Amino acid sequence: MTASPTLAPGVPAAPPPTAGRRRRAGAHERHSRRAALAFISPWILGFLVFTAWPILYSAYLSLTDYDAINDPRWVGLANYRELASDPKVAQSLWNTFVFTALSVPLHVVLALLLALLLERVGRSSGFFRTAFFLPKMTPPVAIGVLLLLLFNGQYGLVNRVLGWFGITGPSWTTDPAWVKPGLVLMSLWTVGASVVILLAALRGVPADLYDAARVDGAGYWRRVRTVTVPMISGPLFFIVVVNTIGGFQTFTEAYTAYFGAGNSTYSNDAALFYVIYLFQQGFQELHMGYASALAWLLFVVIMAITAVQLLLSRRFVYYEAEQR
Known part of the structure; x- marks a missing residue:
């Protein structure tokens, strides 16, 4: 049987962290993270739709012959050779x-x-x-x-x-x-x-x-x-x-x-x-x-x-x- 540590007179013992307290701290952290993502989600959505996707799509178009009317036609590196x-x-x-x-x-x-x-x-x-x-x-x-x-x-x-x-x-x-x-x-x-x-x-x-x-x-x-x-x-x-x-x-x-x-x-x-x-x-x-x-x-x-x-x-x- 292990003896409990002795404390100086007048010093209250700190309560050990409980599993419930840790769970509440973890839940609060997850809630804060979800709130932060919710606040920046309009920017993330706008970046993906109006910046990231056009950049990736332009990379594809650079390998095609496209006139904005007909469907793109794959030409490979022909546009870059023309440059x-x-x-x-x-x-x-x-x-x-x-x-x-x-x-x-x-x-x-x-x-x-x-x-x-x-x-x-x-x-x-x-x-x-x-x-x-x-x-x-x-x-x-x-x-x-x-x-x-x-x-x-x-x-x-x-x-x-x-x-x-x-x-x-x-x-x-x-x-x-x-x-x-x-x-x-x-x-x-x-x-x-x-x-x-x-x-x-x-x-x-x-x-x-x-x-x-x-x-x-x-x-x-x-x-x-x-x-x-x-x-x-x-x-x-x-x-x-x-x-x-x-x-x-x-x-x-x-x-x-x-x-x-x-x-x-x-x-x-x-x-x-x-x-x-x-x-x-x-x-x-x-x-x-x-x-x-x-x-x-x-x-x-x-x-x-x-x-x-x-x-x-x-x-x-x-x-x-x-x-x-």
């Missing part, structure tokens, strides 16, 4: 790559400069933060129309302002060499969302780091380079990745300005981005199978570029939580 010999694919990919390579760095630099400026404004930063963000709410179609009005080579506002300084502005919308730079400058119209993100990140930088840099004699821009940028490298990296993906998916502004409503008076080939060509093949030519193959090629390109960015982030991005 390799289609000059429009290479041209549209190049246009998209150039646009992204120009717009993303400018977007990030301008957003950071505006965020640094707002940080120094003080209490009135709320008004300017809203003012910078409002253009983000502009419909992309309106931005495409606004591009033609601002960058018109003859009477556009941009060339008129350049003329005040004795600079003859280029033909932004008709010269193939200036079509993409004009689109890049117009894309900066929506920089406000990134400004808000970076402003929030700037306010999270510890003040003692700036104080230590001042003691060491670092000036403002030295502090920005050695303290601010490393400490907000996470949000900066997020903006780079998101805008890179967005750059490769550019469609509405360029399509409205150069391809909408039968537009044939401008240098369309210079503005032929990849998604525009995909749209033309799928919804104008009704080559749905070929358009699906184009979509999967774009998916692979974006995934490869994002993977490279993630690998580089291990070297250049600082996360404070990982250093603890």
Whole structure:
């Protein structure tokens, strides 16, 4: 017979856990899990129906000849072989790559400069933060129309302002060499969302780091380079990745300005981005199978570029939580 353990005087014995208590805890956990699944079930259903299924079905269509009227006809890898010999694919990919390579760095630099400026404004930063963000709410179609009005080579506002300084502005919308730079400058119209993100990140930088840099004699821009940028490298990296993906998916502004409503008076080939060509093949030519193959090629390109960015982030991005 085992002796019961002795307790110090005045210390009550803790009741041993009973099987009933464990069953109640398990039932409560199962109930909480079912409640959580019930709350997120609309999202799960929407993802399966409107995202997962179209992705899988497009993979099947990319192996068929389908015109959205007749039943798909299996052709195997014929659509992918056609991609390799289609000059429009290479041209549209190049246009998209150039646009992204120009717009993303400018977007990030301008957003950071505006965020640094707002940080120094003080209490009135709320008004300017809203003012910078409002253009983000502009419909992309309106931005495409606004591009033609601002960058018109003859009477556009941009060339008129350049003329005040004795600079003859280029033909932004008709010269193939200036079509993409004009689109890049117009894309900066929506920089406000990134400004808000970076402003929030700037306010999270510890003040003692700036104080230590001042003691060491670092000036403002030295502090920005050695303290601010490393400490907000996470949000900066997020903006780079998101805008890179967005750059490769550019469609509405360029399509409205150069391809909408039968537009044939401008240098369309210079503005032929990849998604525009995909749209033309799928919804104008009704080559749905070929358009699906184009979509999967774009998916692979974006995934490869994002993977490279993630690998580089291990070297250049600082996360404070990982250093603890």
